Each structure stands twice: as C-alpha cells, then as structure tokens.
Amino acid sequence: MSDETLQIGELELHSRVLLGSAMYPSTQVMLDCVAASGTEMVTVALRRVSPGAKGESLYELLHRAGVHILPNTAGCYTAEDAVLTAQLGREAIGTELVKLEVIADDQTLLPDAAGLLQAAEELVRDGFVVLPYTNDDPVLARRLEDIGCAAIMPLAAPIGSGLGVRNPHNLSLIKERASVPVIVDAGLGTASDVTIVLELGCDGVLLNSAVARAGDPVMMAQAMRAAAAAGAAAFRARRMPRKYHAEASTPAKGTPWR
Amino acid sequence: MRARVNGAERELSPGMSIGALVNEVAADAKAVAVALNRAMIPRKEWSAVQVQEGDDIEIVAPFHGG
Numbered sequence: 027m028s029d030e031t032l033q034i035g036e037l038e039l040h041s042r043v044l045l046g047s048a049m050y051p052s053t054q055v056m057l058d059c060v061a062a063s064g065t066e067m068v069t070v071a072l073r074r075v076s077p078g079a080k081g082e083s084l085y086e087l088l089h090r091a092g093v094h095i096l097p098n099t100a101g102c103y104t105a106e107d108a109v110l111t112a113q114l115g116r117e118a119i120g121t122e123l124v125k126l127e128v129i130a131d132d133q134t135l136l137p138d139a140a141g142l143l144q145a146a147e148e149l150v151r152d153g154f155v156v157l158p159y160t161n162d163d164p165v166l167a168r169r170l171e172d173i174g175c176a177a178i179m180p181l182a183a184p185i186g187s188g189l190g191v192r193n194p195h196n197l198s199l200i201k202e203r204a205s206v207p208v209i210v211d212a213g214l215g216t217a218s219d220v221t222i223v224l225e226l227g228c229d230g231v232l233l234n235s236a237v238a239r240a241g242d243p244v245m246m247a248q249a250m251r252a253a254a255a256a257g258a259a260a261f262r263a264r265r266m267p268r269k270y271h272a273e274a275s276t277p278a279k280g281t282p283w284r
Numbered sequence: 285m286r287a288r289v290n291g292a293e294r295e296l297s298p299g300m301s302i303g304a305l306v307n308e309v310a311a312d313a314k315a316v317a318v319a320l321n322r323a324m325i326p327r328k329e330w331s332a333v334q335v336q337e338g339d340d341i342e343i344v345a346p347f348h349g350g
C-alpha cells in the first residue's frame with residue numbers, strides 16, 4: 027500500500043473516505059456528498075424491492091457516479107443471516123466485496139464477536155473480500171485478520187452516536203498489529219474525529235450519519251475529505267514528541283535587558 | 285397456489301418460475317437477488333426453478349444503507 031492509496035483486496039482506492047448511502051435529505055444530496063467527499067466506495071444495504079418503484083435505482087445512480095458499491099449485511103443478528111445476505115449482495119451487485127455486520131442487539135448495535143468470526147470464516151472460504159465491522163478489540167481484530175479478512179473495520183463509538191473516537195489507544199493497537207487496512211467505521215461525528223483516526227495511522231474511515239445528518243451534508247462531506255487528507259499527512263509527517271513542561275520556541279539567547 | 289413473497293402471502297399460478305415471479309413483482313428493478321426458503325438462487329437458475337406451495341421467497345435489491 028503506497029502512502030496515497032488504500033488497498034482493499036485487489037482494489038486500489040485513492041480516497042481514504044468510504045461513505046454510506048443512508049439518511050440523506052434527498053438522493054441528489056447523497057450524490058453531491060459522494061462527489062464532495064471524493065469517495066470511491068459507497069455502502070448499500072439489501073432490502074425487499076418495492077413494487078412499482080419509479081426513477082433510477084440506487085444501484086444505477088451509484089454505478090453512474092463511478093464508485094465501487096459495497097453491500098453490507100446490516101440488520102443481521104446471526105452469522106447465518108449475514109452469510110445469506112452477503113450471498114444476495116454478491117448476486118445482486120456482482121461484487122465479492124462485503125461489509126460484514128453481525129449485530130448483537132438493538133440497543134447497542136455492537137458487533138456480536140462470535141457470530142462475526144463464524145460468518146467471516148464462511149465468507150472468506152466462499153471467496154468473499156470481507157470487511158468486518160468489529161469492536162475496537164485488538165484481539166478480535168487479529169482473529170479476523172488471521173481468518174483472511176481484507177480489512178478490519180473497528181468502531182470509534184456506537185453506530186450513529188457521533189461521539190467520536192472513544193478509545194484511541196485500542197485503535198492504535200489494532201493498527202500496529204494489522205497488516206491489512208484498518209478502516210474506522212461507526213461513531214465518528216465531525217471532521218476532527220476523522221483527522222484523529224488518520225493521525226493514529228489508521229488507513230481510512232467509513233462515514234454515514236456524520237455526513238448525512240449534518241446541517242449541510244455537502245459542506246460536511248468536503249470537510250471530511252480535507253480532514254482525512256490532513257490526518258494522513260500529519261501521520262506521515264510524524265508529530266513532535268509530547269512534553270510535560272513548556273519549552274519556548276523563541277531562543278532566549280540575545281534577549282535584551284537580561 | 286399460495287407462497288410467501290417478501291413477507292406477504294400471495295396467490296401464484298401453479299408452476300410459476302422464480303424468473304416469472306421476479307418479473308411480476310419487480311419488473312423494473314435493477315440488481316435484484318432472490319432467496320428461496322433461505323437459500324440464494326443464482327439468476328441463471330431463475331427460469332428453471334418453480335415456486336412450490338408454501339415457499340418463502342425474498343426478492344431484494346440495493347437500498348440506502350450505511
């Protein structure tokens with residue numbers, strides 16, 4: 027993976043921002059956010075078709091926008107449901123990519139670790155490029171990588187909470203031990219959250235609510251793009267060491283009246 | 285013949301194929317996938333697989349999601 031690209035399986039992305047397609051005030055705003063964020067990958071869910079739906083489908087719109095479509099398994103509470111939903115996504119969209127979600131319960135929307143491992147294992151064996159939405163647990167992340175997942179997607183905070191990075195130490199540990207990309211998914215709320223994630227050395231972010239539910243989603247999408255670029259550059263620039271006490275930047279030598 | 289299609293009971297013609305059902309339910313839908321009794325049926329098999337009495341069929345397509 028070069029400094030400027032995000033490698034997911036065989037795919038090389040030139041943006042570190044992945045975007046969800048839900049909750050925008052309108053389809054046009056969603057498309058404007060896709061453009062403004064610079065993203066090259068957008069997530070979708072699989073849902074029952076509505077008879078007589080008019081206009082261009084989400085699939086056609088995203089296809090025309092030129093982005094990779096990443097089907098998720100949102101709404102799945104068991105490994106079995108997630109595997110079947112992934113198979114439906116592959117058949118519908120013609121992609122091996124899947125954002126794997128196995129959710130434990132409605133209140134927390136946290137991943138079910140046991141179900142996640144089981145589903146990931148089955149899907150990897152079946153040829154999927156698996157991007158698992160996981161807890162910020164370095165041990166679980168390692169297990170998912172060992173199984174053969176193409177990336178690790180730890181949460182920053184609960185889905186839709188916008189609380190930002192709750193445990194930067196764990197995200198650093200996950201990144202330090204991972205040889206696949208670490209894409210922080212869920213819980214980011216604003217541009218500084220994205221910058222923090224990238225400054226920690228993580229490879230990317232997946233955003234949805236933070237953009238779609240902003241007062242001005244398109245402006246927020248632009249801000250997120252800039253924030254990701256700033257964080258990635260700051261990480262590569264290697265920040266100064268933290269110091270406990272002040273240290274004057276202006277030299278004391280030559281100060282008058284001293 | 286009755287079968288469950290996207291969660292609702294429906295009266296279907298006997299011998300109806302999955303392909304015919306998809307055409308009826310989602311003629312204009314793009315990127316559709318089908319599960320029959322909780323197993324994915326590949327598109328290339330749609331015309332050959334006939335719906336049976338009591339089958340549970342889900343017809344899905346990409347939708348807004350995060």
